[in-house]
Amino acid sequence: MAEAKELMARYCDGEASAFRELYALVAPRLLGYLTKMARQRAVAEDLLQLTFMKVHRARAAYVRGADPVPWIYSIAHRTFIDETRRVKRGVVRISDSDELPEQRADLHGEADHSRDEPRADPELVKATLDALAELPDQQREAVVLTKLDGRSVAEAAEIAGTTVGAMKVRAHRGYEALRQLLGRPPARTAAAATTKAARGAP
Amino acid sequence: MTERDGLAELAAAPPPAPPPLSADLEAQLGTLSPVTTRRPLRQLAILVVVSLIYGVGLIALLTFRDDMLELPRFWLAIVAIGWLFGFLVPCYFALVPRAGAVTPRWRLAGIAVVIASIGFVTLGLAIHPMRPSSVSYGWEHFGRGHTCLEIGLATALVPVVIGAIFLRGALPIGSRWVAAALGAGGGCLGGLVLHLHCHVADGPHVGLIHGGVVVISALLSAAIVPRATDVR
Numbered sequence: 001m002a003e004a005k006e007l008m009a010r011y012c013d014g015e016a017s018a019f020r021e022l023y024a025l026v027a028p029r030l031l032g033y034l035t036k037m038a039r040q041r042a043v044a045e046d047l048l049q050l051t052f053m054k055v056h057r058a059r060a061a062y063v064r065g066a067d068p069v070p071w072i073y074s075i076a077h078r079t080f081i082d083e084t085r086r087v088k089r090g091v092v093r094i095s096d097s098d099e100l101p102e103q104r105a106d107l108h109g110e111a112d113h114s115r116d117e118p119r120a121d122p123e124l125v126k127a128t129l130d131a132l133a134e135l136p137d138q139q140r141e142a143v144v145l146t147k148l149d150g151r152s153v154a155e156a157a158e159i160a161g162t163t164v165g166a167m168k169v170r171a172h173r174g175y176e177a178l179r180q181l182l183g184r185p186p187a188r189t190a191a192a193a194t195t196k197a198a199r200g201a202p
Numbered sequence: 203m204t205e206r207d208g209l210a211e212l213a214a215a216p217p218p219a220p221p222p223l224s225a226d227l228e229a230q231l232g233t234l235s236p237v238t239t240r241r242p243l244r245q246l247a248i249l250v251v252v253s254l255i256y257g258v259g260l261i262a263l264l265t266f267r268d269d270m271l272e273l274p275r276f277w278l279a280i281v282a283i284g285w286l287f288g289f290l291v292p293c294y295f296a297l298v299p300r301a302g303a304v305t306p307r308w309r310l311a312g313i314a315v316v317i318a319s320i321g322f323v324t325l326g327l328a329i330h331p332m333r334p335s336s337v338s339y340g341w342e343h344f345g346r347g348h349t350c351l352e353i354g355l356a357t358a359l360v361p362v363v364i365g366a367i368f369l370r371g372a373l374p375i376g377s378r379w380v381a382a383a384l385g386a387g388g389g390c391l392g393g394l395v396l397h398l399h400c401h402v403a404d405g406p407h408v409g410l411i412h413g414g415v416v417v418i419s420a421l422l423s424a425a426i427v428p429r430a431t432d433v434r
Contacts, residue, residue, distance in 0.1 A: 014236035020223070027220035035218060049224040056230055058371025058433040060237040063304050071304035074374040125215060128208030148213045161375030163309065182208055 131181035139174030267401040272333035288390030292383035308376025311383035327409030336403035347411040354415030358388030377428035385423025389416035
């Protein structure tokens with residue numbers, strides 16, 4: 001398969017098939033990244049479509065010869081943040097009195113069991129995904145990009161719009177938190193994740 | 203079970219199969235036409251040339267400062283070069299990405315904004331030679347300097363607008379810093395125009411009004427430009 005920058009250049013020249021090839025090349029990993037960030041396959045798929053729509057609209061901003069993948073990841077990162085904020089702003093008041101707390105419409109509102117589960121070693125993978133889900137967004141993104149997606153710290157920093165130092169700290173803290181979470185008995189980890197999801201925490 | 207095993211399993215798992223392209227995207231691809239992609243150095247050259255022509259036009263319109271011939275030539279030239287660099291460097295970082303990248307160097311752009319903002323305010327407050335034809339407003343009539351602020355911001359408008367047009371869609375991250383850099387660069391061009399036009403030479407005016415153009419222009423640009431460059 002051709003390189004991403006070659007495909008991007010052909011796509012900018014008006015070749016629709018190059019866009020499809022680029023999608024086939026980038027979308028699976030990007031969907032993996034978005035699924036781990038959004039923690040829900042359906043939401044991740046929507047974010048993926050939004051990301052590629054933005055790439056399409058912004059294609060004139062591409063610089064020929066440059067690797068488009070970090071740029072596309074940055075757009076996905078921005079799209080995830082924007083959508084998370086947009087959904088969190090959608091506050092729904094369920095009572096006029098102050099007795100009940102406000103329920104926020106949550107980007108990750110589905111129940112735990114509906115999360116996308118890879119097929120490798122289901123139990124271990126599920127425990128890791130549950131632990132990942134408990135991390136704050138920034139730490140989760142750092143772990144996903146550097147440990148799961150195989151991106152360098154510099155690339156991850158570029159995608160997330162932060163410094164290399166800050167990305168190193170986030171990845172380290174995320175990794176340490178993950179270590180602690182996976183050190184717990186699996187039932188407790190799952191219970192904690194369920195409680196958090198029920199609270200509507202991000 | 204360790205975090206290493208879990209992450210290794212997760213990393214080794216095949217990536218999920220993406221869904222087919224949405225109907226919207228398919229429709230867009232059906233009418234796909236070639237686009238002219240961004241050429242950062244060319245864009246920088248256009249921005250610099252157009253902005254400088256505009257700046258020269260403004261000076262021609264406003265006339266040179268009355269105390270121009272009395273001021274030390276060396277100081278006039280060095281400060282003018284300083285303003286010129288203040289215009290070029292942030293604009294360069296805002297428009298030109300590092301080799302192989304699409305997004306501009308927003309971190310360096312941010313550093314350039316901070317240095318230009320602090321530098322020109324401090325420099326103006328500290329060094330401001332006065333000659334017989336110079337005018338001093340001082341703190342007492344500080345408010346009269348608003349005309350300079352307006353001229354400076356009007357000068358900054360051109361590079362900021364051109365930069366915003368060129369950067370449409372190129373700023374998924376660091377957009378505020380890049381926008382601030384365009385503003386600071388434009389503000390420095392405004393500072394250069396004021397340096398050659400305005401004969402008010404007291405510290406507060408030169409530092410806070412002429413230098414302040416850089417700060418205000420950067421802040422306004424950071425507030426407005428990201429919305430203009432965003433692709434939804």
